[in-house]
Amino acid sequence: MSLFDTHIAVDWSGGNDRGATPKADAIWACVAGEDPVYLRNRQVAEDWLSARLEAEAGRRVCIGFDFPFGYPEGFAKHLTGTDDALALWDWFEARVEDAPKTNNRFDLAGEINASLPDIGPFWFNSLKRDIPHLPRKGRDRTYQGFAERRAVETRAKGSFTCWQMAGAGSVGSQVMMGLPVLARLRRRFDAKVWPFEPLDGAVGLVEIWPSLLAKSFPSDEIKDAGQVRAVANAMAVMDADGTLSQALSAGEGTGAEGWILGVGAEDILEAAMRPQDLPRPPKLRDDCFALPAGVDWTPVDDALARLEAALTPIVGVEHVSHAQASGRVVAAPVMARRSNPPAPNSAVDGYGFAHAATGEGDQVMPLLHGRAAAGGAYSGEVPHGSALRVLTGAVLPEGVDTVVLEEDCSVTATHVAFRGPVKARANTRKAGEDVAAGGHVFDAGHVVRAQDAGLLAALGVDQVPVFERLRVGVLSTGDELVEPSQDAPTDRTYDANRPMLLQLAGCWGFEAVDLGHVRDDRAALKARLDDAATRCDVILTSGGASAGDEDHVSALLREQGNLQAWRIALKPGRPLALALWQGVPVFGLPGNPVAAFVCALIFARPACLKLAGATFSVPQGFMVPAAFEKRKKPGRREFLRARMGPDGVEVFASEGSGRISGLSWSDGLVELPDGEALIARGDLVRYLPYGSFGL
Known part of the structure; x- marks a missing residue:
C-alpha cells in the first residue's frame, strides 16, 4: 500500500524574484502526473504550496525539497542551545527577512559568523557592499569548529557545502531562505519532517537530491522543470512499488543533520529500476460485503457504490514488455523513457x-x-x-x-x-512536442490498448509494471444441467451460463478458468470450491444462490464463506450472493441466463476490474429516441435487451429471463430508472451499447 496519495518535487532558489517569464535557477514545482509549475519567487511558491495542500485535504501528501534540512553537527546547538534541527528552522524563520526583490541572507550569515571565533564558516558575499564578517572567498575562512559538509554529503558524490552563500552550487542561500518557508508550512499543516519525525501525518516533508532519484529528464525544456517532473514521477513510482518506504527507512536514526532520500539505499533504488515481481496485496476483509443493519432492498446505485468501496486490487504486480501489455492493467505510473520526437x-x-x-x-x-x-x-x-x-x-x-x-x-x-x-x-x-522524456504517460489503473502499446514503444518504454491477470473461475451447479454435447431429456437444461460467463471473462482481459459443473452434492461442491480457491482470484457461480431446498451454494457459503445475500432492486436479476471462500471473493449470480448476463455486466465486471487493479468502470450511455412504448412500475431499475433501429432503439419482444435468444438479438441494453416511467415512441431513453461493457 502506498504511503502517500500525492507526490510533489520542488526545486528551490535562494535568489530574488526571477520575473514573469519562466527561467532556469528559479523555483519549480511539479505534482506527479502533472506539468511543472514556474514559481517566480519564494512568496509565490509558499502561496502555491499552501493552496495545493489545502486542495489535497483528506489525502496524504509527500513534498520533496532539494536543499538540506539541517547543518553539520553542532551548528544548531550553537544558535538555539539544542541539537534539534527543527528548532533551528524556527530560529531562521524568526530572523530571515524576505521580499521578492531583496532579503537579508548575506547580513544574517555575517551576523552568525560574528558570533563565532575566527572567520567563517559562511562565505561568498556577492553584493557590491562589504558585509562585516562575511568573506568573499572560501579560502579566507579560518573557523574550523563545524564540518565542511554533513555526514550524508560525504556519501553523496557531487554535493555542495551549505556554507557557500552565492556562486555556482550556492546551497547555503537555498537552505537559509528555504527553512523559514518549511517552518511555516510545518506549523500550518502539522507536517512531519523526515528523518526527524515519523511520517505519520497528512503531510510529509523530505529532503531530495534530484540526480539521485532521476537519472534523466527532458532535454527540450528548462532543466529545472524537467528535473522536478522526473523526480515527482519517480517518487510516485517508488511509493507504488514499495521502494520509497525502504529508502525512508535507510535514513532513520541518522541524527539531527538531516538526510537525503535515497542515500544509503542505492541498492534499493537500483533494484527498483529493474523489472521484478512485487509482493501480492493483502486479501479482502472478511466483512467487506456486509450490509448495514436494517438494509433490505438495495438500489442499484447503492449496491455499486458499496462494491466500489469494499474492493481493492487483490493481484500481484509484474513487468511485461510493451508488446505483451495490451489488455493489461497498469500497476504504477508510467513515465516516458525518452521524448517523442527525441530531437527536432x-x-x-x-x-x-x-x-x-x-x-x-x-x-x-x-x-x-x-x-x-x-x-x-x-x-x-x-x-x-x-x-x-x-x-x-x-x-x-x-x-x-x-x-x-x-x-x-x-x-x-x-x-x-x-x-x-x-x-x-x-x-x-520540436523535440518532445508529443511527450517529453520523464513525462507522465499512464496512471495506475489504466487498461492498455493496442494504440497504447504503440505509444509505449515510441517512448522507449519496454518494461511496463502491470497487475497480474485476474484469474476468474466460473462454476455451474445443479442436477438439472447437462453439457451441450450430450443428449438431454426435456427435464434437463443445457448449461448456457458457464460458456457465456467464461467468454465474458476473456473479453474483459481476465484469465478465464473453467471450474466445470457440480451436481447438487454439498461435499462435492465444497471440494470444488476448495480447489478453485487455490487456482482463482475470483469465483463466479450461477444458480443455487437463493434459499430453496437444493440451493447448496448459498447454504454452503452461509456456513463457511461469510455469505451476504444482497437483494437488489433490479430487473432482471434480484438475488446477488457475495461471499469469501478461503479469502477468495465469490459472486453468486442468478440462474436464469438473461439475469446472469445482466448481473455480470452491471456488477461482476466493475467489481472484477477493481479487483484486477483497474478503475471501477461505469458504462458509457447515450440518450437516444425510443422506438417502443412501455409503462414501467416504480421500485426497480430495469434493463431491457435492445438494439438500434432506423427509428431509434428497439427492445426485445419479451422480458422473460429465460429468453436467451434476446441476448443474441440485441446489441445493448436500455436502462430505465428506479421510479415509475411511461415511455412513448420518440422519448429519449438511456442506451448502453455492449461496447460500453467491453464486449
Whole structure:
C-alpha cells in the first residue's frame, strides 16, 4: 500500500524574484502526473504550496525539497542551545527577512559568523557592499569548529557545502531562505519532517537530491522543470512499488543533520529500476460485503457504490514488455523513457536553413552537398545563409530551424530558391512536442490498448509494471444441467451460463478458468470450491444462490464463506450472493441466463476490474429516441435487451429471463430508472451499447 496519495518535487532558489517569464535557477514545482509549475519567487511558491495542500485535504501528501534540512553537527546547538534541527528552522524563520526583490541572507550569515571565533564558516558575499564578517572567498575562512559538509554529503558524490552563500552550487542561500518557508508550512499543516519525525501525518516533508532519484529528464525544456517532473514521477513510482518506504527507512536514526532520500539505499533504488515481481496485496476483509443493519432492498446505485468501496486490487504486480501489455492493467505510473520526437525533425521533404537568414521577397541560398534523412542524420553544421536537403523525419542538423516544402522551391545543383517571408520553424517538429522524456504517460489503473502499446514503444518504454491477470473461475451447479454435447431429456437444461460467463471473462482481459459443473452434492461442491480457491482470484457461480431446498451454494457459503445475500432492486436479476471462500471473493449470480448476463455486466465486471487493479468502470450511455412504448412500475431499475433501429432503439419482444435468444438479438441494453416511467415512441431513453461493457 502506498504511503502517500500525492507526490510533489520542488526545486528551490535562494535568489530574488526571477520575473514573469519562466527561467532556469528559479523555483519549480511539479505534482506527479502533472506539468511543472514556474514559481517566480519564494512568496509565490509558499502561496502555491499552501493552496495545493489545502486542495489535497483528506489525502496524504509527500513534498520533496532539494536543499538540506539541517547543518553539520553542532551548528544548531550553537544558535538555539539544542541539537534539534527543527528548532533551528524556527530560529531562521524568526530572523530571515524576505521580499521578492531583496532579503537579508548575506547580513544574517555575517551576523552568525560574528558570533563565532575566527572567520567563517559562511562565505561568498556577492553584493557590491562589504558585509562585516562575511568573506568573499572560501579560502579566507579560518573557523574550523563545524564540518565542511554533513555526514550524508560525504556519501553523496557531487554535493555542495551549505556554507557557500552565492556562486555556482550556492546551497547555503537555498537552505537559509528555504527553512523559514518549511517552518511555516510545518506549523500550518502539522507536517512531519523526515528523518526527524515519523511520517505519520497528512503531510510529509523530505529532503531530495534530484540526480539521485532521476537519472534523466527532458532535454527540450528548462532543466529545472524537467528535473522536478522526473523526480515527482519517480517518487510516485517508488511509493507504488514499495521502494520509497525502504529508502525512508535507510535514513532513520541518522541524527539531527538531516538526510537525503535515497542515500544509503542505492541498492534499493537500483533494484527498483529493474523489472521484478512485487509482493501480492493483502486479501479482502472478511466483512467487506456486509450490509448495514436494517438494509433490505438495495438500489442499484447503492449496491455499486458499496462494491466500489469494499474492493481493492487483490493481484500481484509484474513487468511485461510493451508488446505483451495490451489488455493489461497498469500497476504504477508510467513515465516516458525518452521524448517523442527525441530531437527536432522535419515534418516534410524539403530544404532546411536558419530562419534568421531569410527575409521578404525572393530568397536564394547556396545548397550544401548531402542530405539529412530519417535514420541518416547529417553529421555537419549548416552555415548561416546556406540550405540543406532534408527529408521527412530527419533530425534537423545544427544551423537548421526552418524547412520549406520542396514543391515551393526551385533547385539547381548549387542553389535553392524560394519566396519569402517564411514562418519561423515552419514544417518542423520540436523535440518532445508529443511527450517529453520523464513525462507522465499512464496512471495506475489504466487498461492498455493496442494504440497504447504503440505509444509505449515510441517512448522507449519496454518494461511496463502491470497487475497480474485476474484469474476468474466460473462454476455451474445443479442436477438439472447437462453439457451441450450430450443428449438431454426435456427435464434437463443445457448449461448456457458457464460458456457465456467464461467468454465474458476473456473479453474483459481476465484469465478465464473453467471450474466445470457440480451436481447438487454439498461435499462435492465444497471440494470444488476448495480447489478453485487455490487456482482463482475470483469465483463466479450461477444458480443455487437463493434459499430453496437444493440451493447448496448459498447454504454452503452461509456456513463457511461469510455469505451476504444482497437483494437488489433490479430487473432482471434480484438475488446477488457475495461471499469469501478461503479469502477468495465469490459472486453468486442468478440462474436464469438473461439475469446472469445482466448481473455480470452491471456488477461482476466493475467489481472484477477493481479487483484486477483497474478503475471501477461505469458504462458509457447515450440518450437516444425510443422506438417502443412501455409503462414501467416504480421500485426497480430495469434493463431491457435492445438494439438500434432506423427509428431509434428497439427492445426485445419479451422480458422473460429465460429468453436467451434476446441476448443474441440485441446489441445493448436500455436502462430505465428506479421510479415509475411511461415511455412513448420518440422519448429519449438511456442506451448502453455492449461496447460500453467491453464486449
